[in-house]
Amino acid sequence: MNLKTKLLPVLKSKWTMSIAAAFAFVIVAGFVAFEATKAEVQFTHNEETETVVTHANTVEELLTELDIEISEHDELSHTLEDEIESEMEIVYQEAKSVTLVVDDEQSSHYTTEDTVEDFLNEIALEVEDHDEVNVDLDESIEEDLEITIDYAIEITVEDAGEEENYWTTEETVEDLLETEEIELDELDEVEPGLDESLDQDLTISITRVEEESEVVEESIDFSTVRRNDDSLEEGTEEVVESGSEGTVEKEYLIRIENGEEVDRELVSEDVKEEAEERVIAVGTQPVQETVSRGGSSSNDEAPSSGNTMTMEATAYNWNCATCDGRGRTATGYNLKENPDGVVAVDPSVIPLGTRVYVEGYGYAVARDTGGAIQGNKIDLHMRSNAEANRFGRQTVEVQIVD
Structure with missing residues (x-):
């Protein structure tokens, strides 16, 4: 075996070890690099804060990591493109x-x-x-x-003339009155009506209505009846029956608005006492003298005999300021139609119906009385107030004719 053959296994083993070491180095280096890219941020979501460790590069990536989707109405302290930095504080408020x-x-x-x-x-x-x-x-x-x-509106309530303002959110007149505890009686009137809608600056008018019953006693005027009497001379009158007033009880329904009477309706009437007629005898027996203006006869001379009295005479006319304006005497004689030859006397001195001759006035008949005519006083009726003013008050001789 040569040397090369002997060294080959050794070289392969060393190469394998080198590769493994290199691989381990890469892993360690990558881990170190990975750890180095981590950032720790404070993330507040709907006022709850937590610490988040992230490898995200931008705020948008962080939100994606946290599975948070931003809507257009939400509030975020940073833009989505802002880069993540350590110790960063991000606030996200969800709308x-x-x-x-x-x-x-x-x-x-x-x-x-x-x-x-x-x-x-x-x-x-x-x-x-x-x-x-x-x-x-x-x-x-x-x-x-x-x-x-x-939103409340301001309403004015005029209650029996008294005004007060109210702020209200009620919808109708009736609702407002109930809320403000403004009570209505059965006859009270409200304008506008209870079911009317409320509007700003509306004025509600309440009229307080009462009805009362009142019973009063009133007099009944008596009527005057004239009857011809041939035992009396023509132109003379005599009161046969003086007459008397009757009485009637009347019941009225009175309407009162805001404390003042506005109407009075007659409901019933009950006659308690009938009036008695005044009866006047009107003479129809002809007389020789014809009474003319001022009561004088055709020859206007005083009679040759008769009881004569000195009296204070005052002239008057039926239409004077203090007269009753009816133109009727106490005996019912019509002065408007027969203004001549009428005198007012004290019946205890000169009885009514007595024919007299008044100096400066002429013949007349006692047909009237007066509250101020007492004793030797006599009032002479003239055709007008102007004539009465001209005569004024004089002392005259009054002769009783019959």
């Missing part, structure tokens, strides 16, 4: 879906904010104290959270 209903109008949103208040600030939506929100403003945002907001 949550929120349904927002504002005054019955619905919209969908995504947010990474922590609370309801933060979310509303994010979308620039203001909420005042009077507005109604279905969740607390400091409540945390959860996936698929529904937030309902009803």
Whole structure:
């Protein structure tokens, strides 16, 4: 065996050992290199932080390693292309879906904010104290959270003339009144109606209505009846029956609005006492003298005999300021149609129906009385207030004719 043959096995063994050593070196070198490329980062996901050791070169690769898929609404502290560095802090906030209903109008949103208040600030939506929100403003945002907001409007309530303003989220007039504990009685009236919808700056008017029953006693005027009497001279009258007023009891239904009476309706009436007629005898026996204007006879001369009295005479007309305007005397005589030859007397001095002659006035008949006519006083009826003013008040001689 030559030397070459002897050395060949030895050489093969050494070569094999060299290859193995080289291979081991490569593995060790690769492991060292692999270990050298590891990075330790702080990764915060939805406010939970953990330490992550990664061989990823970029943020996008890291997220892929963590099986995280970024949506357009999510929030990431770095761009996907940023290279991974040791001690790096990466924050990822996953967006949550929120349904927002504002005054019955619905919209969908995504947010990474922590609370309801933060979310509303994010979308620039203001909420005042009077507005109604279905969740607390400091409540945390959860996936698929529904937030309902009803904005309050200002309403004016005018209750029996008194005004007060209310902020409300109610929908109808009736709902507002119930919420504010404004009670209505059966007869009260509301404008607009209870089922009307509420609008900003609406004024609701409430009329408080009451109905009361009132019973009053009223007098019944008596009527006057004239009957011809041939025992009396023509132109004279005599009260046969003075007459008297009756009484009637009337029941009224009174409507009161906001404390003031606005209507009165007669419901029933009951006559308690009938009125008695005034009966006046009208003379029909012809007389020689014919009474003309001012009560004078055709020759206007005083009678030759009869009882004569000195009296204070005052002229008046039926349409004077203090008269009742009816133009009727105490005996029922119509002064409007028969203005001449009528005097008012004190019946205890000159009985009604007495024919007299008045100085400066002429013949007349006592057909009237007056509260101020007492004793030797007499009132002379003139055709007009102007004539009465001209006569004024005078002292005259009054002669009783019959």
